[in-house]
Amino acid sequence: MAESGESGGEYAVELVGITKRFPGVVANDDINLRVRRGEVHALCGENGAGKSTLMKILYGMQHPDEGVIRVNGAEVHFRSPADAIKAGIGMVHQHFMLADNFTVAENVLLGAEAEHGIGAAARARIAELAGVVGLRTEPGLLVEQLGVADRQRVEIVKVLYRGARTVILDEPTAVLVPQEVDELFDTLRGMREEGYTFLFISHKLDEVRAIADTITVIRRGTSVGTADPRTITSRELAEMMVGSELPDPGSRESTVTDREVLRVEGLSLAGEEGRRPPLSDVDLVVHAGEVLGIAGVEGNGQTELVETIMGMRHASSGRVVLGGKDISRASTLERREAGIGYVPEDRTRHGLLASQPLWANRILGYQTRPPVARGGPFGLLDLPAARRDTERIVAEFDVRTPDVDVPAAALSGGNQQKLVVGRELSGSPVLLIASHPTRGVDVGAQAGIWEELRTARAAGLAVLLISADLDELIGLSDSIAVILRGQLVATADPSTVKPEQLGAAMTGADDAHASEPAGASGGAA
Amino acid sequence: MTRLRTVLLPPALAVLFAALLCAVALLISGDNPLTALAVMVTQVGAGTTAVDIVNSAAIYYIAALAVAIGFQMKLFNIGIEGQYRLAACVAAIVGGALVLPPVVHTIVILLVGALVGAAWAGIAAVLKAYRGVSEVISTIMLNFVATGLIAFLISTDAYGVLRGNNISTQPIEPSGQVPGIPFGAAGTVFGLLFLAAGLGVAYWFLLNRTRFGFDLKASGESPTAAAAGGVNSRRMVIIALLLSGAVAGLVGLPELLGRDFAYTLTSPTGYGFTGIAIALLGRNNPVGIALGALLWAFLDKSALALDNVGVPREIVLIMQGSIVLSVVVAYEIVRRYELAAEQRLVAAQLRARSEEPEAVGSGGRP
Structure with missing residues (x-):
């Protein structure tokens, strides 16, 4: 930490002419990025534009x-993250890399025992850094007892403890509610005063404008320029990222009908021994032409709710009724055949077969139905038809791929997601369950997916939308329910509600201390 | 064409590497590798060797298919050995006891073999599906149980009869036997060779053209994605292992119905483990497995001639072992090489595209 005053140019980090080729559709092509010492530098761009690749290169995980x-x-030439850490660069990943069953201090020390040992010196250093980062929890507390915001701070302490002066934050706000975002930004500003440098990756444009000193925009693998957040508007920034006029999100009219498509009654899911049940007594109704949004901090039962409705988990009690038919006991396949489309929250784990070609992925979930299956006693597949229909999806949903024979893993995240959404909107579903449909997806693909959802809704599709992006929820939903600790605790009208109000309901701040972290376990009765 | 290269290059490299390794081993021990090779090749034309190779290959092929069915779902059925031996033993007992018209008799014996194989594998399947017991462990254990069970079944206390120095089951009447294709002095090819070929075709069809095959591959690739896609993984585990066991149950039948007509204490063993090696070598591909089975059989049968020129025939075991090891390595090397080649290709495509960015950018939207 004594090196902060070291001379050697005004830039903490410079990336010049970085090029990286991949077997996918996206590469880094001659990217330039200059980060001044002691600034918060935002890196904006479509997902699949090459931000993650660039950061992996800077962090030594990949080589240009x-x-x-x-x-x-x-x-410098980084051969591994260890080299990058030695050079004072640390990275906080979007998905936290913490051992839940270790304490805060143990997590920080794990793998860095050589820095200050594991005794009093280490404890003192951790306490000092915790002060810098604004981590107020006891270092002896188990990580599993912490909320999301505190876990994030533990991650930051971790990289600082290893000597980082430049910290890469990969989509740090994706998991936070608005209040927590504000707190994080206060912390970042304070640390900036102490000379720390931040590389802030995000595609939430308002946040980028709020925190960054300089913005670099990346489009299709190359840097298109830098912008001054004080003068540029979100819209201009988005246009820089997408390279074209954005569709207007405002204009829409209600298409809600009174025809019930999905009715969930008293749905409960038993928890593990001694744990609070992940779902208790959930009731909800989605009508044809309606988008019902579920708002909630991650880990409050959204995943369980979706997977129980899909039949991947078995409810301990309650009923699921689709179009008047009780499907509580049906298998996942039967539910799909009954007309449920499913966009899972994690497309690589639940939505795609990574090494299989795109046309084989078209079959997944539709093994028994035309156009990809002929049926019959042998359950014959219709491979030519599967290929044709995949080509249709590629064209209609603007999936950018050389052809339908490339493995799904070769596509960028946004294009994978467009393929999944396209598939799940095929075969005229009556209900679409969309879990974070635009997570990790670029602005262009996001607008495209929203448009497809609206079109399908106008045609009478019922949509159950789960999202951590409050703007998306408010913008798309006809009604919103808030989920907290496995229960639906509040409803909101998206035409009047403000993100801050939703955030308060999501953390349970209405009936508890205002600053109580949301992800905290169910200890609070 | 790159696909073809990816498929063919690794086994070719592996065989070449293994041959080199053996050549070095022979040179060290003071023998001439070229002489050894020449002797092995000329041996194919001698006596019944050619027919023996085809017959062995047919048996290996069935065993490897049984393994490959499990491999498709990342299930490692090591129990082919126990399944085929028990199936052959029970099929021999049932076939020897029954008196039925021709064809019907044969079909009944084949069915009994398949059913016994499936049932034996089914124990492991149920343990895996309902109790989470690793199929690797349970099938290995069941191999030992099968050995004991067979010893009991063919003892004179149970169904065995003493013939000379050997204990065997009651011989199967000619009505149950499968006539071979005679080549005079060159020997007789098993009639059930066609069963092996038919199984290969059925395997290919099942895997590439049916929902079951898709479900199987999807479960193997990503159990989570398969579950979200409506594949019942528990059911797939059970069906895959039952099917693998049923095919395994047929492994011993070409010899039983084409040559031995009874199951004896000295009936051949080890085909199950050979099948694992050949499935690896053939990369679970029906044609690849056929080539692998022929190669394996050639090495086995031609090795007999090595003794004549004073070369230890165990060199063939070294060869077989190093083929399996190096084929695994070779697949990985070629895969990486192909990946790099693909990277260059896509990069070139991207460059070509970026020269006309507007046409690409707005292509999908009118």
Whole structure:
């Protein structure tokens, strides 16, 4: 930490002419990025534009084919993250890498025992850094007892403890509610004053404008320029990222009918021994042409709710009725055949077969139905038809791919998601369950997916939408229910509700202390 | 064409590497590798060797298919050995006891073999599906149980009869036997060779053209995605292992119905483990497995001639072992090489595209 005053150019990190080629559709092509010491530098761009790749290169996880990395003016070659850490660069991943059953202090020390040992010196250093980062919990507390915001701070302490002066934050606000975002930003500003440098990756444009000193925009693998957050509007920024006029999110009219499509009554899911049940007594109704949004901090039962409705988990009590038919006991396949489309929250785990070609992925979930299956006693598949229909999805949903024979893993996240959404809207579903349908998806693909959802809704589709993106929820939903600790605790009218109000309901701040972290376990009765 | 290269290159490399390794081993021990190779190749034309190779290959092929069915779902059925031996034993007992018209008699014996194989594998399937017991462990254990069970079944206390120095089951009447294709002095090819070929075709069809095959591959690739796609993983585990066991149950029948007509204490063993090696070598592909089975049989049968020129025939075991090891390595090397080649290709495509970015960018939207 004594090196902060070291000279060597005004830039903490410089990436010059970085090029990286992949077997997918996206590469880094001649990217330039200059981060001044002591600033918060935002990196914006479509997902699949190459942000993650660029950060992995900077963090030593991947090696550039061409280009130069300079840290404090000196050229460096990182062979692994360990090299990057030595050079004072740390990364906080979007998905936290913490051991739940370890304490805060143990998590920080794990793998960094050589820094200050594991005794009093280490404890003192952790306490000091916790002060810097604004982590107010006891270092002896188990990580599983912490909320999301505190876990994030533990991650930041972790990288600082390893000597980082430049911290890469990969979509740090994706898991936070608005109040927590504000707190995080206060912390970042304070740390900036102490000379820390931040590389802030996000595609939430308002947040980027609120926190960044400089913005670099990446589009299709190359840097299109930098912007001053004080003068640029979100809309201009988005247009820089997408490279075209954005569709207007405002204009829409209600298409809600009074025809019930999905009715869930008293749905409960038994928890593990001694744990609070993940779902208790959930009631909800979705009508044809209606989008019902479920708002909630992650880990409050959204995943369980969706997977129970899909039949992947078995409810301990309650009923699921689809179009007047009780499907509580039906298998996942039967539910799909009854007309449920399912966009899972984790497309790589639940939505796609990574090494199989796109046309084989078209079959997944539709093994028994035309156009991809002929049926019959042998359950014959219709491969030519599967290929044709995949080509249709690729064209209609603007999936960018050389052809339908490439493995799904070769596509960028946004294009994978468009393929999944396209597939799940095929075969005229009556209900679509969309879990975070635009997570990790670029602005262009996001607008496209929203448009497809609206079109399908106008045609009478019922949609159950789960999202952590409050703007998306408010923008798409006809009504919103808030889920907290496995229960639906509140409803809101998206035409009047403000994100801050939803955030309060999501954390249970209405009936508890205002700053109580949301992800905290069910200890609070 | 790159696909073809990906498929063919690794086994070719592996065989070449294994041959080199053996050549080195022979040179060290003071023998001439070229002589050994020449002797092995000329041996194919001698006596019944050619027919023996085809017959062995047919048996290996069935065993490898049984393994490959499990591999498709990342299930490792090591119990082919126990399944085929028990199935052959019970099929021999039932076939020897029954008096039925021709064809019907044969079909009954085949069915009994398949059913016994499936039932034996079914124990492991149920343990896996309902109790989470690793099929690797349970099938290995069941191999030992099968050995004991067979010893009991063919003892004179149970169904065995003493013939000379050997204990065997009651011989199957000619009505149950499957006539071979005679080649005079060159020997007789098993009639059930066609069963092996038919199983290969059925395997290919099942895997690539049916919902079951899709479900199987999907479960193997990603159990979570398969579950979300409506595949019942528990059911797939059971069906896959039952099917693998049923095919395994047929492994011993070409010899039983084409040559031995009874199951004896000295009936051949080890086909199940050979099948695992060949399934690996053939990468679970029906044609690849056929080639692998032929290669394996060639090595086995031609090795007999090595003794004549004073070369230890165990060199063939070294060869077989190193083929299996190096094929696994070779697949990985070629895969990486192909990936790099694909990267260059896509990069070139991207560059070509970026020269006309507007046409691509707005292509999908009118």
